[in-house]
Amino acid sequence: MHHHHPTDRAGRFRRIGGTLAIAALLPLLLGGCGTRQTADPDATGERLASSLSEYAQQLLDEGGDDIGETQRAAIQRVIDTGEVSRSDYEAAYDGYTTCMTDRGHSKPEFYTTSNGVKQPYARVSDGEDTSTEEGIHNDEIACTAMHISVISVLYQAQVGNPNLYSDHDEGAVDCLKRAGLVPKDYTIAQYRDDVNTMNHVDPGETPDTTLDRDDPGVQSCMVTNGHILIGDPADL
Template structure:
């Protein structure tokens, strides 16, 4: 599993909410096992988040129409609109001359290409590929994806993905009340250093539980990268 990570170019998955907007520092809280963690939030609420995205010129009008409609429904984006945005993103890359990226989908949540084969690409072509991925992502799906994932898995708008994940696990009663972010970080460290097929067993929660997968996919999707299909942009 880890050997794949070493040999393939890693393309950052959408949903690093910290990079989308500045996070403010928050006071530590004892709720949901996140005492002592950075509980800064990247938005004060769903209206604040959507307004900031609608005002951003990097997102095209097709995304903004969906977001404006979501404002009337407390940030709720229909799955059909979410899915259509992802299909538009994939088609955007096809229009730029690449093969269609695999439809990586885990528990109903879409993922951008995480593992991209650089076979046959020159250094210049690889740079252009990264630029094209970013351009298609921003124009077609990034804003919709952020709102959709936030609504599902991070209603407190935590800027730290680890804090958001532990909070989600607690809200869905997937871990004991005494499960802390320090324990999660310890388990995550063991997982990252485990090269076996049973690396996910390092976590004390059920990695295959449907609610667990939703929490991970919406708040800390990099943990699920090994389950994604490799994209070969040149075929």
């Protein structure tokens, strides 16, 4: 669950213990969530940028020529207004979907977390030869860069990491606290322990953690802070 599953980099998603691995396509990982808890010794308070506008400018500069015109215009609106509109976010994913289907691939499927963030369903290799897999992966990279690479990161930060913490775990804990999903004294160290326990529990068993991994709010805070969800899409 933590950050990126190794198969993610290879563009392949696989079944793990009979469940589906659901992975973000983006190599860009996101930050954290809200109000700094100074009592937590693990909290650094380090930020990706001082505002969403500044972060948008930074990502636009880094994105270069691969960013399509429509996405570029949407990013400029974030720079100007300081927020991502839901309509720009939805339009970016519509553009991504069209980009993939125009290249001959089946329509990408997404589920939406409780805080409105889209995540792709796992694509389980159905015995396609390697060249086809590679072709899909290359098209995913191109369509992602063109349509959703920056807008998706900015939107996830807006809903899951408004203070733009650069440490994912700090962001996730803050998100969980703001949503009232963990006690006020819950620490980043406890969160890391909980995530580790979740990652090593046998399929079908419920991990003994403070976090309820089946809670949609918990899933949202984790997904918007750089985690891959492992689970049955029917439950997500």
